[in-house]
Amino acid sequence: MSLSQVTRGDETELFLKGRVDGPAANELEVEVLAVIKTPARLLYVNLAEANFLCSAGIRVLLQYHRQMKAQGRQLLVSRTSPEIDQILELTGFRDTLVEKV
Amino acid sequence: MEFTLPNNPELPPVSSERLAEFGKSHSLAPKVMFALDHALNEHLQNVVDHSGARTASLRLQIRDGAVYVTVLDDGDDFDPLTASEPDLVGDPDARPIGGLGVHMMRKLTDSLAYRRTPAGNELEFVKRLE
Numbered sequence: 001m002s003l004s005q006v007t008r009g010d011e012t013e014l015f016l017k018g019r020v021d022g023p024a025a026n027e028l029e030v031e032v033l034a035v036i037k038t039p040a041r042l043l044y045v046n047l048a049e050a051n052f053l054c055s056a057g058i059r060v061l062l063q064y065h066r067q068m069k070a071q072g073r074q075l076l077v078s079r080t081s082p083e084i085d086q087i088l089e090l091t092g093f094r095d096t097l098v099e100k101v
Numbered sequence: 102m103e104f105t106l107p108n109n110p111e112l113p114p115v116s117s118e119r120l121a122e123f124g125k126s127h128s129l130a131p132k133v134m135f136a137l138d139h140a141l142n143e144h145l146q147n148v149v150d151h152s153g154a155r156t157a158s159l160r161l162q163i164r165d166g167a168v169y170v171t172v173l174d175d176g177d178d179f180d181p182l183t184a185s186e187p188d189l190v191g192d193p194d195a196r197p198i199g200g201l202g203v204h205m206m207r208k209l210t211d212s213l214a215y216r217r218t219p220a221g222n223e224l225e226f227v228k229r230l231e
Contacts, residue, residue, distance in 0.1 A: 021113060021114065021117075021142060021146075022110075022113060022142075022146045022149075023110065023114075052138065052139065052142075054139070054142055054143060054146065054202075055143055055201040055202040055205055056146070056202075058198075058201055059198050059201065062198050063198065066194060069194065083135060087139065087205070090204075090205065090208045090209070091187075091189075091201050091204065091205065092187075092189035092190075092193070093193060095193070096193035096194065
């Protein structure tokens with residue numbers, strides 16, 4: 001997986017590309033925690049170029065989605081590839097995590 | 102295809118590479134490979150994290166219009182199929198997060214079968230080609 005970050009004002013977007021497997025989920029968690037320490041109000045995770053998402057990756061997204069929501073902030077998936085959309089749908093968390101356009 | 106790998110963090114990614122080689126050599130459809138890759142990764146990550154196994158042996162076969170993937174680990178007695186199904190209908194902001202891996206394995210394959218053998222835990226994944 002490769003990961004890049006763009007910050008615009010109080011919004012940060014993480015762009016994940018490739019395979020979000022166990023080690024990549026750990027890497028994602030480190031990046032999310034780093035953003036949470038900033039004043040960012042909204043954290044987007046862009047999965048448009050990801051082609052694999054393991055359950056550990058979903059757990060990271062859900063755990064920090066809930067944590068940020070409790071703080072009056074947001075973590076949302078901004079975009080998905082068709083593969084990632086399928087995985088989020090079958091786990092039942094698609095509607096929770098993916099931003100409604 | 103058959104191979105045995107040491108149980109360490111490289112087990113899931115190396116197995117995924119072997120599965121990709123197998124799929125390419127048999128011209129398996131992307132959706133079949135996508136499903137098997139995810140299901141196998143979930144199981145092997147559990148083997149790495151929880152089994153205490155020294156090795157895992159994988160066998161990949163095509164027969165009767167389906168792909169059969171069998172994983173034998175020599176770890177502690179554990180049947181992943183006894184895990185309860187996750188709550189998929191409760192409040193999405195409150196329901197427990199656990200159990201997603203086995204749920205994904207079930208949803209992405211046509212059948213899963215576990216048996217404890219003298220050599221360890223054996224889990225068979227079946228994915229139909231159509």
